[in-house]
Each structure stands twice: as C-alpha cells, then as structure tokens.
Amino acid sequence: MELKGTTILAVRDADGVAMAGDGQVTMGQSVVMKHTARKVRRLYRDRVLAGFAGATADAFTLFERFEAKLEEFGGNLTRAAVELAKDWRKDKYLRRLEAMLLVADAETILILTGTGDVIEPDDGIAAIGSGGPYALSAARALSRHTALDAETVVREAMAVAGELCVFTNGHLTVETLRRSTGANA
Numbered sequence: 195m196e197l198k199g200t201t202i203l204a205v206r207d208a209d210g211v212a213m214a215g216d217g218q219v220t221m222g223q224s225v226v227m228k229h230t231a232r233k234v235r236r237l238y239r240d241r242v243l244a245g246f247a248g249a250t251a252d253a254f255t256l257f258e259r260f261e262a263k264l265e266e267f268g269g270n271l272t273r274a275a276v277e278l279a280k281d282w283r284k285d286k287y288l289r290r291l292e293a294m295l296l297v298a299d300a301e302t303i304l305i306l307t308g309t310g311d312v313i314e315p316d317d318g319i320a321a322i323g324s325g326g327p328y329a330l331s332a333a334r335a336l337s338r339h340t341a342l343d344a345e346t347v348v349r350e351a352m353a354v355a356g357e358l359c360v361f362t363n364g365h366l367t368v369e370t371l372r373r374s375t376g377a378n379a
Contacts, residue, residue, distance in 0.1 A: 201325030201355050201362040202233060202245035202296045205333050205344040206318035210300045210372040212344035213243040214352045216325065217365030219250060226363075234367045238264040241299055242271055243369050247323030248293030256282075256295055260306075271299045275312045283310035294322045300371040325362030329355035345370050 200220070204213040215233035220226055234245040235257060242264060246253030259281065263274035275297060282291070295306040303320050305313040313320075319337060321330035332351035336342055342350070348368060356364045 200233075200247055201321065201323040201329055201352065201359065202247055203321040203326070203329040203333055203348050203352055203355070204243070204245070204296050204298045204303045204319070205337065205347045205351075206298070206301075206303055207337075207344040207347075208373075209343065210370060211243065211298045211303060211318075212348045212368060212370045213245055213296065213298055214348040214366050214368045215245045216352060216356060216362045217367065218361060218363040220361055229363055230365050232367050234369050236369055237261050238269045241269055241371065243298045243371060245296045245322070246293050247296075247326065249291070250293075252291035253293040253295070255291060256293055256306075260295060260297065269299075271297060271302050271304065272312075275304045275306055279306055279310045279312045282306070282308050296320055296322045298371070300373045323362075325352075325355035325359035328358045328362070 200216055200218055202215045213234050217230045218226060219228040219231045237244050260278050263278045267273040291308055297304050303315060305320050319333045329351045332354035333347050336347045336350055352366055356362045
C-alpha cells in the first residue's frame with residue numbers, strides 16, 4: 195500500500211500568497227501513519243512555495259524535479275511548471291507518479307498534474323488532495339465575504355476541511371510569501 199498525503203490550499207491576496215498543508219499521511223483508506231507531516235516547502239531561495247497531495251515518495255520526486263526546473267529557469271515559476279509538466283507527460287517513469295503539486299510565488303498560483311496540466315485559478319485560490327474541495331469551498335466563501343488576509347483564510351478554510359474530511363487533520367504547516375513593494379523587498 196502507498197502512503198498518501200492529503201490536503202493543500204493556497205490563497206493569493208493583494209499582499210501575497212499563503213499556502214497550508216495538513217499533517218496527515220494515510221496508508222490505504224483506513225490507517226493514519228503520521229499526523230505531523232510537512233507537505234508544504236519553500237523552494238528556490240525561499241521565493242516559491244510548493245505543496246503536494248498523493249503518494250509521498252512520488253511527490254518528493256516531483257519536488258526535486260520542480261526545484262531543478264526552477265534553478266534552470268531562474269525562478270520563473272510558470273516556465274518551470276510548464277517544463278516539468280512536459281517532462282511529466284512525456285517521461286515513461288514520471289507518467290507513473292501518483293501525486294499532484296500546488297506551487298506558488300507571490301504573484302501566481304499553479305496546479306500541476308501528471309496529465310500535463312498547468313492550471314492557474316481565476317480567483318487566486320486553489321486546493322489539491324482529498325480535502326481539497328472542502329478547503330477550496332471554505333476559502334472561496336471566506337475570501338468573498340470577509341476582509342481576512344490570505345494567511346487567515348488558509349488557516350480557517352483548512353480547519354473546515356479538517357472537520358469534514360477524514361483524510362485531513364488540524365496539524366498545519368503554513369507558509370507565506372509577500373509581494374515586493376519596492377526598495378525594501
């Protein structure tokens with residue numbers, strides 16, 4: 195049986211982006227193997243956030259490949275994502291990987307899949323994993339009807355997902371990136 199990581203959520207606002215991942219790793223449909231996994235990482239000189247859902251070993255392979263693409267393309271998030279998606283779709287080994295990535299810099303959020311998709315959400319909110327639909331719904335409602343910042347939205351939306359999805363827990367890793375505002379950035 196594979197170990198699977200679950201819920202990742204990213205929200206962008208006027209100040210930057212926040213990404214959260216829960217800590218639960220499950221084996222199959224019924225066994226919680228870990229409660230405090232770290233599924234969100236800072237990459238490329240702390241300017242890019244990446245989170246994974248799916249098979250953990252596969253996700254770590256994708257993290258490494260994505261980080262190499264970021265280095266190759268000077269931190270250009272979109273270009274690195276497109277090139278990884280091309281490789282992922284073409285490479286016989288990579289095509290078998292069962293994971294998804296949610297990646298972001300302070301300006302852009304992208305979902306990467308093994309079918310070659312690179313999706314940028316229209317509203318600056320994206321989620322992946324088994325609890326993703328719950329977290330996404332809560333984040334959209336909070337963003338539309340409150341003045342909460344991105345970090346608070348991801349924390350509150352992940353709490354809702356943790357209440358609804360048995361594969362999502364309340365142990366969160368939250369990372370934020372702020373947009374540059376000039377000379378101090």
